[in-house]
Amino acid sequence: MTRSPLWLSVLSLGFLALWISVASVPFLWTLWGSFKVEADFFSKQDWRYALHGIRTMAETGGAFTGAGYEGAWIKEEFWKATINTAIITCSVVTISLTLGTLGGYALARSGFRYAFWILIIALIFRAMPHITLVSGYLLPFFQLNIWGHLTTTIIVMVAINQPFTLWMLHSFFLNIPKDLDESAMVDGCTRFQAFRYVIIPVMWPGVITTGLFSFLLAYNDFALTALLLTEENQTMVPKIAGFLGNAQEQGNVMYAVSAVVSATAPLFVLVMVFQRQIVSGLTAGAVKG
């Protein structure tokens, strides 16, 4: 490649610096503010209160306080919600990827026209607002006595997540040359054996990328988890929403802020670990659509 002109490098770096600050400042501000009291971080007088911590000093004696974290994690037992979220996200990612790879592979290799229509119908399914779905689930779930369990929520999330997973994995499998598995079948493998021994070893990048999006969906979901889980099975996001109070009663907003900062940490680790695969997965998958 020819070296790029200086002005272009400056422009590109400048643009990136701007984007990085736009993307990260709200989060850094939250991180900083999570060590203040509500009257500072959500000051209705002057935002600079959050910098100096005037009310934090008055109420706690120091410029920083861990009260939000202590309240959320110890008093409100946020760790229980963390465990529930871990169970739900791990199960949802595993199950939807398992179903999705099988289905996506079949759709990519079918060759019949109905495969296309199945994909289109899946897309239409994705258009249904989740809030309508949840209201429809409530009565049958109560009636069948399956409401409130983690398992029910996991299955519902997997189902709701399937259209996206199928689309993404389908386009990924289209890019794995047909010859690979077909030559294996000529050698006497069944379709499933070909999938098991030839396709599975090369599909990981695409699967990991799809997995990241499934993970985010399960991790950040509010519409489903708020209404489908009992209190003891609650995940992080509805728990955080519970900290916010309602029309009549005051909440503990700083608990919510601290909990959100805490909830972002695992994602940091996750993205750092899988960053390379995310990129290579999409490279192999979605490019030729």
Next chain:
Amino acid sequence: MYMRTLVAAGTMAVMSSSAYAGCGIYGSVKVLANDFPATQAVSAAMRACDGGSADITVNLNKDHKDLIVPAFTANPPEFTTSHVTNSTLVAVMNDGLAMPLDDLIAKHGAGIQDMQKVTIDGKVMAIAFMANAQHLFYRKDILDAAGVGVPTTYEEVLAAAEAIKSKGLMDYPIGGTYKAGWNLGEEFVNMYLGHGGAFFKPGTAEPSVNNAKGVATLEMMKALTGYMNPDYLTHDSNAIQAEWEAGNIALTNLWGSRAGAVTDGEGSTPEIESNTMFAAATSVAGGSVPSTTLWWDGFAIAKNASAADAEASFVAMMQGLSSDMAAANASDANWLIAGSEPRAAGVGVVASAAGGASPYPMLPWMGAMHGALGAEVADFLQGNESAEQTLADIEAAYTAAATEKGFL
């Protein structure tokens, strides 16, 4: 069983005093309630009975009102007893899902005061435990500095606001929970009832807000917004409480359940807190009653619950709503329970009730009206249309909803 460790110290005392397993309960009790300090105290007292022959589970959920009806519809019900209010009990009653409690009261309800019994057509359908209402919060120091007395009418509120503003004490002296949606609808309900208005033609579900009282209500709301922060259509109770604690507003009509929170030594300065006073909601347009609605919180039992579970739930409820519980958590709410001391921050609710404020209307179609109000009133406040047009829109939106519900 899952035990919530978030228990106020006072509640621990109750638990230890009555902590013999079972409390004489035989059955399965499943409780659904909203999540705030008073319900936490009540449910902690109920949980103390867990063990032995009693199986008690409690679910505190902010979205409990979305769960009640489907949960009570299932047979057997997912929850045997649920937290209800004026408006949610109507939803449960509309589908005939609440159990009459008279027999259980005769058997186990010795400590219940008559005022706690929510009686419909001679049958007790719920047991109320706390009262709530929006009422006047005012800053004594600011009113003194402006040279005005404590307002008792909305006309005086406007005059006081003008005085505060013209003296340069505050830019936007009035606060209001005018967030479009439920909050704004509630403000209209308060003000309209203060004007002596009726939402429906007597004995029917037909709307009747498009009248002179409706126009006067809208005009008064708009006049008040003239002294509010321009963001008023986004202000819910959280925002108003924050504005109050920051000392930006001197007059507001806020929930009694927030009165404790603005005087708790947190989030504000001692000067603001010591000058924060409460009074009955103000009246309007020469009316004699405070412009507010009275709310109660209570418990109802599912009709589909088995006789044994219903009885167990009732006994657990009695444990939860005991005088000991109310005494130990006196500052958490305006308890209606016998023997509870009135709390200092509760004077506004008591004064509003004593002044003859109306309870929030328990009509089957009030929810549809409230929804229409919350959606349409903002158009007038923003100056997009005339008061008559807004009132006509409210009636049209309500009519479409009420037709769907089979009320019209």
Next chain:
Amino acid sequence: MPHRTFLTFIWPSALAMLLFIALPIISVGVQSLHIEHEQVVETVKNCGPFGCKEVEVINADATAQLQADKPLGRFNGLGTYTNRNHLAFEEISAAMQAGGGPGAFFGAVFNLPFYKALAFTLTYTFVVTPFVLILGFFIALSVNRLPGVVKGPTIFVSLLPMIVTPLIGSLILFWMIDSRGIIGGTLQLIFDDPDLSLKASPALTWITLIIYGVWHHAPFAFVVFYAGLQTVPKDTLESAMIDGASRWQSVVHVVLPHLAPLVVFIALIQLMDNFRVFEPVVGFNAEANATSLSWIIYNDLRGSDGATLFSSAAATSMLTITGVCILLAPVVLRTWRDNRQRA
């Protein structure tokens, strides 16, 4: 692949979707054609903590039999779709007949809840989607030029707007744009207008929501584009350079065509997600100035205690699905053509 093998592979996935999405969609569709039975009302005495009053109540026993015979309620055809809170045929034709020019007509139309929401939903969808594509593309180009060491952290930071829970993300941003918040306060200084408030006027609220939408979705486009850039064939790019193509020309003529399928993929997902915009409206308390179709559904189902409008929400949901289908039609046609070529 034989039909039987195909079925073996796809049935778990298909079953999950049938049970939890297809069945609910059908039941919602049926629900939208019905309304509740006429309620039998009686007047009784109601006593509570605040005194006694004569009120109307519903006699649930009286409707129980009707309910048992016809659990869906009364058949209403498309009545719910055409009523005032949805497509409002009557109100629209009245507005047409009223005359008064296009101004009065559109004033009347956008006073109706469905059209008010549709206006914002469409504006949001068609402004946010292209900006997400453009912003994501340029971030990807810039990140691609970075040396390896700083790439990783940059990617993480770029993903942040997408991975922070929208519920709290918007709460904090909502406070930051308050006139006394850090962003709102700074804007007041910049524009030298102490009364500037992003929350008070409809126009500024719309702009705020749209900027939030672009900010929140740009990382998705960025990740996908960045991955796509890794596969641009180096030799094609170099030969284009040798042929004297400028840097910009090579981006337009080599990189963009290569990424075209990705543009389709992102546009498809974005159009769909933006058309269902909901969280920002609630998070930014924007109900007075900007409502969306999903918000109308939410309001019908949760807006008021005890007046859950299932049929109304069902009708709006079906209209939303129809809207998504119309939006996606061009993309689907394109895929259909590609698919036929491949087959």
